[in-house]
Amino acid sequence: VIAAAGVATAVPSILTAGSATGAAEHKASVRAESPTLSGPPSDDLVAHIRDLGTGEIGLYTGEQEVVFHDQELAARLFNASR
Amino acid sequence: LSSHREAPEISKDQVADSADLYAFISPDNPSTVTIIANYVPLQLPDGGPNFYEFGDDVLYAINVDNTGDGTANISYHFRFTNKITNSKTFLYNTGPITDLNDSTWVRRQYVTVTRIENGKTQTLGTNLPCPPCNIGPLSTPNYASLAAAAIHPLPGGGQVFAGQRADGFYVDLGAIFDLGDLRPFEQDHATFGLTNTGLGAMAAGVNSTAGSNVHSIAIQIPISQLAKSGTAPTNASSPSSVIGVWTTASRQKARVLQASKGTNVESGPWVQVSRLGNPLVNEVIVPMATKDYWNAQSPSGDSQFAPAVLNPELAQLLPVLYPGVFPNLNAYNSAAPKRSDLLAIFLTGIPSGVVAGFQNSMSTTEADMLRLNVAIPPTTSNPSNLGLIGKDAAGFPNGRRVFDDVVTIELRALAGATIPLVDPKFTPDAAASTVTDGLTSGPSDLTADGTESYLPSFPYLGLPHSGFAAAG
Numbered sequence: 105v106i107a108a109a110g111v112a113t114a115v116p117s118i119l120t121a122g123s124a125t126g127a128a129e130h131k132a133s134v135r136a137e138s139p140t141l142s143g144p145p146s147d148d149l150v151a152h153i154r155d156l157g158t159g160e161i162g163l164y165t166g167e168q169e170v171v172f173h174d175q176e177l178a179a180r181l182f183n184a185s186r
Numbered sequence: 187l188s189s190h191r192e193a194p195e196i197s198k199d200q201v202a203d204s205a206d207l208y209a210f211i212s213p214d215n216p217s218t219v220t221i222i223a224n225y226v227p228l229q230l231p232d233g234g235p236n237f238y239e240f241g242d243d244v245l246y247a248i249n250v251d252n253t254g255d256g257t258a259n260i261s262y263h264f265r266f267t268n269k270i271t272n273s274k275t276f277l278y279n280t281g282p283i284t285d286l287n288d289s290t291w292v293r294r295q296y297v298t299v300t301r302i303e304n305g306k307t308q309t310l311g312t313n314l315p316c317p318p319c320n321i322g323p324l325s326t327p328n329y330a331s332l333a334a335a336a337i338h339p340l341p342g343g344g345q346v347f348a349g350q351r352a353d354g355f356y357v358d359l360g361a362i363f364d365l366g367d368l369r370p371f372e373q374d375h376a377t378f379g380l381t382n383t384g385l386g387a388m389a390a391g392v393n394s395t396a397g398s399n400v401h402s403i404a405i406q407i408p409i410s411q412l413a414k415s416g417t418a419p420t421n422a423s424s425p426s427s428v429i430g431v432w433t434t435a436s437r438q439k440a441r442v443l444q445a446s447k448g449t450n451v452e453s454g455p456w457v458q459v460s461r462l463g464n465p466l467v468n469e470v471i472v473p474m475a476t477k478d479y480w481n482a483q484s485p486s487g488d489s490q491f492a493p494a495v496l497n498p499e500l501a502q503l504l505p506v507l508y509p510g511v512f513p514n515l516n517a518y519n520s521a522a523p524k525r526s527d528l529l530a531i532f533l534t535g536i537p538s539g540v541v542a543g544f545q546n547s548m549s550t551t552e553a554d555m556l557r558l559n560v561a562i563p564p565t566t567s568n569p570s571n572l573g574l575i576g577k578d579a580a581g582f583p584n585g586r587r588v589f590d591d592v593v594t595i596e597l598r599a600l601a602g603a604t605i606p607l608v609d610p611k612f613t614p615d616a617a618a619s620t621v622t623d624g625l626t627s628g629p630s631d632l633t634a635d636g637t638e639s640y641l642p643s644f645p646y647l648g649l650p651h652s653g654f655a656a657a658g
Contacts, residue, residue: 166453167438167454
């Protein structure tokens with residue numbers, strides 16, 4: 105499953121769309137597992153849901169790749185594509 | 187071909203397809219090494235109005251290993267940008283292009299060159315103009331001067347050129363891939379029992395690349411900037427006098443097509459999609475099922491491909507295709523051969539003690555790189571297009587010059603001509619020293635059909651064939 109072209113703005117809104125507690129957990133999870141984005145600024149962000157079961161998502165921006173795990177976000181994106 | 191369209195995936199991606207790689211001591215400037223990486227192969231010179239160019243979404247690299255571990259100590263990166271100067275026309279040019287700033291030139295390309303060494307990046311040139319394609323006598327009336335203006339000096343010495351050139355590689359592709367029917371030897375071919383094929387008489391080879399163009403990235407670099415020691419080596423017997431060279435092309439991991447905008451989104455890390463060190467390795471040594479995988483790998487991992495080098499399919503086929511012509515090779519093949527001669531030529535370099543007075547090996551690491559002993563001077567008098575097997579140590583597989591007949595050299599090596607280097611008991615078949623695809627008149631012939639335009643100075647490959655001249 106590949107989510108792109110608009111996911112850049114959708115990801116933050118999804119992260120903050122759930123309960124306050126849940127959203128905080130997602131953010132913490134992302135911060136804990138992902139390196140900080142750096143490099144040339146880019147308006148484009150491509151998300152690749154690699155594994156719905158583990159919630160593994162790859163984010164491509166600029167010349168970087170960030171991998172994180174968020175089962176709920178992966179499920180939401182997948183459901184949004186159906 | 188050498189590496190033109192050599193793997194299934196890259197054959198669908200012409201701008202990222204590495205076709206040939208050359209590395210040699212510059213004959214007219216022997217304190218420098220010239221490296222040429224050809225891309226965008228098999229161009230029809232008249233292929234307008236969207237004439238050929240490098241990919242502005244491709245990262246091209248020339249990599250140099252000077253320690254022998256199969257990883258790059260130095261890399262030169264080349265990125266291209268395009269500019270359209272007139273949004274109202276469908277034409278590549280609206281009048282004669284007389285210089286690189288001519289307002290009539292609509293679709294232009296620029297190259298930015300960076301050098302990466304030990305994690306440090308140095309920009310050598312930014313947005314250096316590339317020449318236009320050679321369209322014809324009205325559009326590019328003085329093409330030689332346009333091309334010359336696109337040769338740019340580099341800080342610290344050396345020069346760079348990126349643009350269209352005549353393809354200097356020569357091969358009888360039609361014969362080789364019609365089940366190995368080498369025209370000079372077709373009277374000996376088994377023909378698979380087919381009759382009335384129209385074959386059966388000796389004939390000269392046909393150069394499949396004659397008249398076609400490529401896009402070349404050519405860079406000339408002081409030896410001292412490439413050698414491990416930081417100075418120009420003088421001891422040809424020292425492993426530290428050897429460098430290994432290969433070229434790669436990479437694309438970003440994600441691509442999203444945006445039909446409404448007419449532009450695409452490329453994002454993420456670079457993923458290697460093309461690789462070339464020694465000519466013909468991925469083409470005729472690596473099995474088709476693993477060619478795409480090979481293209482994505484680093485030379486440092488090439489031990490995984492060593493079995494295909496040690497017992498190459500083509501060496502097994504020659505005695506079958508030409509019954510009775512290669513009896514000694516056939517017998518050698520039957521004894522579970524381990525072609526350590528080919529392993530040295532392609533993967534480790536030739537160590538000292540194998541060829542008298544010669545070596546081009548840094549280590550025993552199996553890595554497909556074009557190895558060049560930079561302490562061996564260029565051969566300026568009577569060079570042999572057969573390189574080392576022609577007793578010319580300045581030629582392939584000691585690097586590769588533009589005129590080296592790498593197809594014949596490798597055919598003869600595969601046929602067993604180089605086995606005695608590692609197994610003196612073996613006697614090569616007589617045909618092993620004569621087999622060829624028939625495109626030169628002999629070892630001293632440096633002008634195979636379609637390649638007569640080699641230049642004596644940088645960038646050495648000839649001016650591209652004109653589109654107007656090619657039409658019709």
